[in-house]
Amino acid sequence: MLASLLAPIAALTGLGLAELWPTDDPPATGVVAVAAEYPRAEVVEASSERCGGSNEDRRPDGAIPAEVDCTLLTARVTTSDAVGQSVQVWAPALIRPEDLPPGTAIVLVRYLQTAGEPEAWAWYDYARTVPLGVLAVLYGVVVVAVAGMRGLRALLGLAFASVVIAVFVLPALLQGSDPLLVGLTGSSAIMFVVLYLAHGLSRRTTTALLGTFAGLGATAVLGAVAARSARISGISVEENYRLAQLTGNLDGTALRGLFLASVVLAGLGVLNDVTITQASAVWELRAADPHAGIRDLFSRGMRIGRDHIASTVYTIAFAYAGAALPVLLLVQVYRLPVMQMIGSGEFAEEIARTL
Numbered sequence: 001m002l003a004s005l006l007a008p009i010a011a012l013t014g015l016g017l018a019e020l021w022p023t024d025d026p027p028a029t030g031v032v033a034v035a036a037e038y039p040r041a042e043v044v045e046a047s048s049e050r051c052g053g054s055n056e057d058r059r060p061d062g063a064i065p066a067e068v069d070c071t072l073l074t075a076r077v078t079t080s081d082a083v084g085q086s087v088q089v090w091a092p093a094l095i096r097p098e099d100l101p102p103g104t105a106i107v108l109v110r111y112l113q114t115a116g117e118p119e120a121w122a123w124y125d126y127a128r129t130v131p132l133g134v135l136a137v138l139y140g141v142v143v144v145a146v147a148g149m150r151g152l153r154a155l156l157g158l159a160f161a162s163v164v165i166a167v168f169v170l171p172a173l174l175q176g177s178d179p180l181l182v183g184l185t186g187s188s189a190i191m192f193v194v195l196y197l198a199h200g201l202s203r204r205t206t207t208a209l210l211g212t213f214a215g216l217g218a219t220a221v222l223g224a225v226a227a228r229s230a231r232i233s234g235i236s237v238e239e240n241y242r243l244a245q246l247t248g249n250l251d252g253t254a255l256r257g258l259f260l261a262s263v264v265l266a267g268l269g270v271l272n273d274v275t276i277t278q279a280s281a282v283w284e285l286r287a288a289d290p291h292a293g294i295r296d297l298f299s300r301g302m303r304i305g306r307d308h309i310a311s312t313v314y315t316i317a318f319a320y321a322g323a324a325l326p327v328l329l330l331v332q333v334y335r336l337p338v339m340q341m342i343g344s345g346e347f348a349e350e351i352a353r354t355l
Helices: 002-020 129-175 179-199 203-229 238-247 252-288 294-323 325-334 338-343 345-354
Strands: 040-052 067-077 086-090 105-111 120-126
Touching: 002 129, 002 179, 002 203, 040 086, 067 105, 086 120, 129 179, 129 252, 179 203, 179 252, 203 252, 252 294, 294 325
Parallel strands: none
Antiparallel strands: 040 067, 040 105, 067 086, 105 120
């Protein structure tokens, strides 16, 4: 019974991957290509110097000061063919000399010499590869230590999901394929592998997988209704507008589809959490009371599910609030009316995505 329900979904997923798989290179953006590389470097010395003001130094009254304190740093290149070379660059306005003690790892931009321009160096960012790598390793160790082989399989599933997004979803979207179909196909492929890899082949996992697919379908429908009724086009978000410009696609339908694809992908993790937890809870209830009827199991599972849904609501809302904290602070600074803020395009997208 379960296999007969799952087989058509698997067939549609395979067909979607075959039809939507990107075959062309990403479209040309029309942006002038600059010969540049991004070598790593170590700070040798940082000092405070006077320099001309810019838009980054704009005061609350709108005035730009003639001179401000800037940070000039000397760095030694540690990668590329310029290893050992000492260069001087200006750090961004908010970075002070005390933020750049000697030995700090940074990334620079090296604009290579061309026919009409000499070689130039500029600040790019702090080098964060090592600390982020250490954090990822610690996370993996904790997951495996607590969950054992199931935790390891879950990490492998996460790696597979990342590959699907990088190899299929993003290139297919850039190629111009229907965003909603790409999002649903990619999410379906991810769930088939991730759930069975982490939880094994069983009726319990298959039940959770079917519940996840039902949730994905409902999410796509509700997202489409929200996008149309709230007139969410994607243009109001700067990144979406810039992406449309660079790819030469300003079609509102495509941007609305991109919003729907993001809704599906964002809901994937929450749906997975809810469905697998509920399936496991009902299976354990049945194991504890083999003589319980379907109605009794359903009512018990619903009681557990209500608590789970209630906590999930807080989790999603707080996650978005934390990610949008700088924007919320800007709203306070601008003193915008609450209803005007909620109705703005950028906030409307996030609210619709959360709900």
